[in-house]
Amino acid sequence: MSLQLDFPAVLERWPSFLAGAVLTLELAAFATVLGALLGTLAAVGRGTHNALIAGACKAYVETIRNTPLLVQIFLVYFGLASLGLKFSAFAVAVAALTINVGAYTAEIMRAGFEAIPRGQIEAAEGLALSRLQIYWHIILLPAVEKVYPALTSQFVLLMLASSVCSQISAEELTAVANYIQSDTYRAFETYIIVAVLYVILSLVMRAGFWGLGLVLFPRRRRLGTPL
Amino acid sequence: MQQNSSSEPIVSLRNVQKSFGPLRVLDGVSFAVERGEVLALIGRSGSGKSTALRCIDRFEKVDGGEIVVCGHRVDRPDVDLRALRQDVGIVFQSYNLFPHLTIEQNITLAPCAVKGMATAQARDLARKVLAQVGLEEKLHAYPEQLSGGQQQRAAIARSLAMQPKVMLFDEVTSALDPELTAEVLKVIEQLAADGMTMVMVTHEMGFAKGIADRIVFMHRGKVHETGPASILTSPTTPELTQFVGTGNLKS
Numbered sequence: 001m002s003l004q005l006d007f008p009a010v011l012e013r014w015p016s017f018l019a020g021a022v023l024t025l026e027l028a029a030f031a032t033v034l035g036a037l038l039g040t041l042a043a044v045g046r047g048t049h050n051a052l053i054a055g056a057c058k059a060y061v062e063t064i065r066n067t068p069l070l071v072q073i074f075l076v077y078f079g080l081a082s083l084g085l086k087f088s089a090f091a092v093a094v095a096a097l098t099i100n101v102g103a104y105t106a107e108i109m110r111a112g113f114e115a116i117p118r119g120q121i122e123a124a125e126g127l128a129l130s131r132l133q134i135y136w137h138i139i140l141l142p143a144v145e146k147v148y149p150a151l152t153s154q155f156v157l158l159m160l161a162s163s164v165c166s167q168i169s170a171e172e173l174t175a176v177a178n179y180i181q182s183d184t185y186r187a188f189e190t191y192i193i194v195a196v197l198y199v200i201l202s203l204v205m206r207a208g209f210w211g212l213g214l215v216l217f218p219r220r221r222r223l224g225t226p227l
Numbered sequence: 228m229q230q231n232s233s234s235e236p237i238v239s240l241r242n243v244q245k246s247f248g249p250l251r252v253l254d255g256v257s258f259a260v261e262r263g264e265v266l267a268l269i270g271r272s273g274s275g276k277s278t279a280l281r282c283i284d285r286f287e288k289v290d291g292g293e294i295v296v297c298g299h300r301v302d303r304p305d306v307d308l309r310a311l312r313q314d315v316g317i318v319f320q321s322y323n324l325f326p327h328l329t330i331e332q333n334i335t336l337a338p339c340a341v342k343g344m345a346t347a348q349a350r351d352l353a354r355k356v357l358a359q360v361g362l363e364e365k366l367h368a369y370p371e372q373l374s375g376g377q378q379q380r381a382a383i384a385r386s387l388a389m390q391p392k393v394m395l396f397d398e399v400t401s402a403l404d405p406e407l408t409a410e411v412l413k414v415i416e417q418l419a420a421d422g423m424t425m426v427m428v429t430h431e432m433g434f435a436k437g438i439a440d441r442i443v444f445m446h447r448g449k450v451h452e453t454g455p456a457s458i459l460t461s462p463t464t465p466e467l468t469q470f471v472g473t474g475n476l477k478s
């Protein structure tokens with residue numbers, strides 16, 4: 001039994017791989033930005049005194065965290081279709097990934113909010129800042145700073161998990177791989193290349209988050225404290 | 228509802244009641260602070276000093292009684308909290324500077340966000356209040372780069388930047404060693420000399436004696452003895468006698 005690998009046969013399809021990788025990155029970028037917003041709002045919502053809002057946010061978070069991503073994607077995909085709404089596979093994928101990562105972001109941000117000492121908020125209240133101003137100026141950035149590693153790992157995981165969007169024929173990296181291997185009959189080589197590409201995408205995202213951290217947390221940059 | 232006729236006290240508490248669950252912490256507390264006056268709240272641990280102070284800025288809601296601060300009826304549920312807190316500055320034992328902001332940003336935040344002050348003007352103000360506490364050179368430092376005493380002085384400057392009509396201090400030197408305590412007390416002394424109205428909870432009896440126009444000695448949730456600073460040297464109640472006698476009175 002000998003293993004024969006023929007990479008050139010697969011690598012000549014590099015434009016397709018590249019297009020798939022770019023689309024995966026785009027999916028991840030949209031879902032990260034939108035999911036961060038949604039998750040932060042849900043985390044704030046869970047902390048409000050309004051039982052209805054807090055309950056709704058909790059229900060959202062728990063539902064998403066206890067169902068598989070693929071099922072969530074199908075629900076959005078077929079749900080929109082049965083309402084007679086037509087969206088591109090890309091739009092559906094972004095929506096489903098946003099809803100998914102939003103729930104995990106909400107949990108992480110909640111931990112971040114809870115890590116802000118009560119005294120910080122009292123000091124801000126004592127300076128007559130409003131509730132909203134306190135969230136914006138006093139709580140948000142230090143909370144993000146406290147959970148930044150967990151948060152960014154979650155977004156990288158999201159990028160990797162986006163491979164299941166191949167199931168609704170969004171043309172991302174895994175979907176591209178699926179038809180390249182059925183074209184070339186070189187499945188092993190194809191998925192080795194795809195795996196390498198995912199590693200590269202992860203590194204690109206981590207580098208991006210590291211750079212973003214420098215911008216978001218100037219104090220760390222000034223004092224040289226690592227995240 | 229702002230009444231600032233000079234005869235009105237800046238702060239007045241009348242028969243204030245406050246319980247935490249079954250624990251009655253304030254049991255009919257009354258005192259008043261006139262404009263320019265320095266009032267020192269003293270008493271044993273757990274006697275309700277911090278609670279009384281926090282009620283003035285409505286960090287605690289009272290169960291009964293009346294609190295009027297700069298014309299605001301603090302005991303009423305409809306009190307305009309943000310207007311109240313623009314008139315009242317509060318400084319805590321634990322400084323509570325915002326760690327992610329420079330000292331300048333700590334100071335300019337509230338004037339800009341609450342009063343809508345222009346950035347350039349707020350920066351000038353930051354320089355001015357930092358000079359008042361002797362920290363001009365720390366304008367661009369982050370809180371963690373400062374000593375405890377410097378952080379506390381920066382916190383006082385941050386409060387001053389809102390130009391409050393009365394300042395509340397809750398054991399602002401308790402976390403500091405004697406040398407740093409001295410530098411913070413010097414700042415407070417200067418504020419008093421400049422005519423700032425102040426209510427301070429303190430364990431520094433020597434300081435209270437030197438600076439306070441009036442002493443309120445709290446015991447078991449009540450104002451047990453009150454009078455000019457001289458009551459510290461000639462107390463009339465056995466409780467205050469014992470309190471000042473147990474080594475609390477050091478200069």
Ligand SMILES: Nc1ncnc2c1ncn2[C@@H]1O[C@H](COP(=O)(O)OP(=O)(O)OP(=O)(O)O)[C@@H](O)[C@H]1O
Pocket residue numbers: 247250252270271272273274275276277278279
């Ligand atoms: N939020 C709270 N919930 C329950 N009990 C409280 C709360 N705040 C204060 N207490 C209790 O009320 C009592 C008075 O507390 P307070 O902090 O006013 O005392 P204090 O005179 O400031 O004491 P210290 O000198 O130790 O600061 C204490 O028994 C304290 O445990």
Ligand SMILES: [Mg+2]
Pocket residue numbers: 276277278398428
């Ligand atoms: Mg106290």
